[in-house]
Amino acid sequence: MKRVYNLKQEVEKPPRLTGGHRLCAGCGAGVVVAGVLRALNKEDRAVVTNATGCLEVSTFMYPYTAYMDSFIHSAFENSAATCSGVEAAYNALKRRGKVEGTVKFITFGGDGGTYDIGFQSLSGAMERGHDMVYVCYDNEAYMNTGIQRSSSTPRFARTTTSPVGAKNQGKKQEKKDLTDIMVAHNIPYVAQTAPLGNFKDLHTKAYKAIYTEGPCFMNVLSPCPRGWDYPMAKLAEIIKLAVDTCVWPLFEVEEGVWHLSYMPKRKLPVEDFLRPQGRFRHMFEQGNEWMIEAAQAYVDQRWERLLERSGA
Amino acid sequence: MIRAKYINEQTPWQDLTPGGEIYEPGTAREFNTGTWRTDTPVFVVEACKHCMLCVPFCPDSAIPVKGGKRLDFDYMHCKGCGICAEVCPFPGAITMVSGGVPS
Known part of the structure; x- marks a missing residue:
């Protein structure tokens, strides 16, 4: 049966990520995690695994947990391995009739814990075929330790380890395309999404990822008001601009078939996304016009490739 | 225990x-994170059409919903980020006021 998304019904469910966690005011991660967990059926239980990061240190501070479900964290680099171990143990117990009901396995990692440090354990867990979902909330730098560049940080972005000054003008390298790399694992479901509008895209993709058998991966844009340097109330606007400029296109890959989820009515110039953020401020200084041109050329090239692959 | x-x-x-x-x-x-607020959202139920667009955008799950209606803010957990006021399409339903009250 095809499920029809209804925001009113979905927000009626009790939240599985409670208030009282210590994420910064306006943090995108809280929105993303609550949004993904909302896709779980009410009667199902979940085991949430977490890589070290902002989310982990803020939502699980002894004796406070912000989760209504079981939670496990062991280290930075092994969240996917931890989750796959729990899933294997669950299967063993289930075979012996020792657990009842449906339990789903969901891992959250930031871009540091996913693109960089946790990458090999993620790749391994996906290859072994565990029935789990790995969700990367991508805020494009190591925010927890004070905004250091990661392989997810976009080119030209200012971080504390890719500063802006006389010798250096932000990050020198392009952003690693992790979603593409996960597609290359030939897993049943890979999605790129963001909390947008009425959350239909995030919700339906999270539902698919959670209830598709086998390993699934979601990459979710999660703006950070501190690291990106924008007014915290503007979360929804920043996300909308990322999507409408095609900096963060929304798509999914089901059993190897690419599908574009959102076609902007009018593709906006990339500077509309860059301008409100302090981390890109130097790109608008005189003499740095080439940076905006380079950023635009990169986005256009990625976007053309996505259109080609998805046949849109 | x-x-x-x-x-x-x-x-x-x-x-x-x-x-x-x-x-x-x-x-x-x-745990009370309401003390973090420097600005506070004020909810005016008469101006609200209960479209629920603000609810999933709250990073602190501080907008309770019951019976198809959104209720007043959970001020013990609201950190006053103001995202709800920005996404609200109905003028006057959510207004940000300066200061950490009420709590």
Whole structure:
């Protein structure tokens, strides 16, 4: 049966990520995690695994947990391995009739814990075929330790380890395309999404990822008001601009078939996304016009490739 | 077993849960993050059409919903980020006021 998304019904469910966690005011991660967990059926239980990061240190501070479900964290680099171990143990117990009901396995990692440090354990867990979902909330730098560049940080972005000054003008390298790399694992479901509008895209993709058998991966844009340097109330606007400029296109890959989820009515110039953020401020200084041109050329090239692959 | 709400800086280690495990769900709700606010959203129910667009955008799950209606803010957990006021399509339903009150 095809499920029809209804925001009113979905927000009626009790939240599985409670208030009282210590994420910064306006943090995108809280929105993303609550949004993904909302896709779980009410009667199902979940085991949430977490890589070290902002989310982990803020939502699980002894004796406070912000989760209504079981939670496990062991280290930075092994969240996917931890989750796959729990899933294997669950299967063993289930075979012996020792657990009842449906339990789903969901891992959250930031871009540091996913693109960089946790990458090999993620790749391994996906290859072994565990029935789990790995969700990367991508805020494009190591925010927890004070905004250091990661392989997810976009080119030209200012971080504390890719500063802006006389010798250096932000990050020198392009952003690693992790979603593409996960597609290359030939897993049943890979999605790129963001909390947008009425959350239909995030919700339906999270539902698919959670209830598709086998390993699934979601990459979710999660703006950070501190690291990106924008007014915290503007979360929804920043996300909308990322999507409408095609900096963060929304798509999914089901059993190897690419599908574009959102076609902007009018593709906006990339500077509309860059301008409100302090981390890109130097790109608008005189003499740095080439940076905006380079950023635009990169986005256009990625976007053309996505259109080609998805046949849109 | 000691309940999370009775654990604080004065609790002797012998009384803590073994392995630092937490046995109850959602104990963070006991923690007041409402004191973080420098601006406060004010909800005017008469101007609200209960479209629910603000609810999923709240990073602190501080907008309760019951019976198809959104209720007043959970000021114990709202950090005053103002995202709800920005996404609200109905003028006057959510207004940000300066200061940390009410709580």
